[in-house]
Amino acid sequence: MRLIMAICIMVLPTVVATEFFGIAVQARTGGALQMADLWAGLLGFVLCLCGGAVARRDAFVGMAVAIHAIYWALAFGFLHRVAPEAPLSELVRWNAAPVAYSLFSAAAGAWLGVRIGLSRRTPARR
Numbered sequence: 860m861r862l863i864m865a866i867c868i869m870v871l872p873t874v875v876a877t878e879f880f881g882i883a884v885q886a887r888t889g890g891a892l893q894m895a896d897l898w899a900g901l902l903g904f905v906l907c908l909c910g911g912a913v914a915r916r917d918a919f920v921g922m923a924v925a926i927h928a929i930y931w932a933l934a935f936g937f938l939h940r941v942a943p944e945a946p947l948s949e950l951v952r953w954n955a956a957p958v959a960y961s962l963f964s965a966a967a968g969a970w971l972g973v974r975i976g977l978s979r980r981t982p983a984r985r
Contacts, residue, residue: 862922865914869906869923873930876902886934886954896957903927903961904968911972912979923969924962931958 885895907923935954939947951958 861914862916862919865910865919866922866926868913869910870926872906873902885957886931886938886950892956892960896960900957900960900964904964907965907968908972908975911969911974912976913972915973915976917973919973920966920969923965927962927965931961 885899910923911919931954935947935950938950939945
């Protein structure tokens with residue numbers, strides 16, 4: 860149950876931030892790491908931190924990274940459909956830095972959140 864709540868804590872604000880503030884992962888057909896990528900990574904870090912604190916399970920780290928990888932796969936798929944002249948290998952090469960930053964932010968936030976959640980456990984009463 861904690862894992863489901865943690866995933867909701869991570870995913871629902873991401874959808875809200877994407878819809879209302881425009882903060883989201885964005886695959887591009889060129890260019891370097893931009894400020895929007897940094898904000899999206901920071902948002903991912905904070906949400907994974909909160910989710911990890913709720914989950915208190917090491918499995919949440921892998922789930923958070925997998926969900927962020929799915930976000931990127933959907934972004935690549937959309938961009939590949941919109942701009943079919945750009946081969947998928949080029950899209951991956953152009954977006955390697957934002958993808959790595961996003962996945963590392965998710966992993967670091969989730970891992971730190973799990974550690975914080977485990978340290979805040981109340982001791983058993985005798």
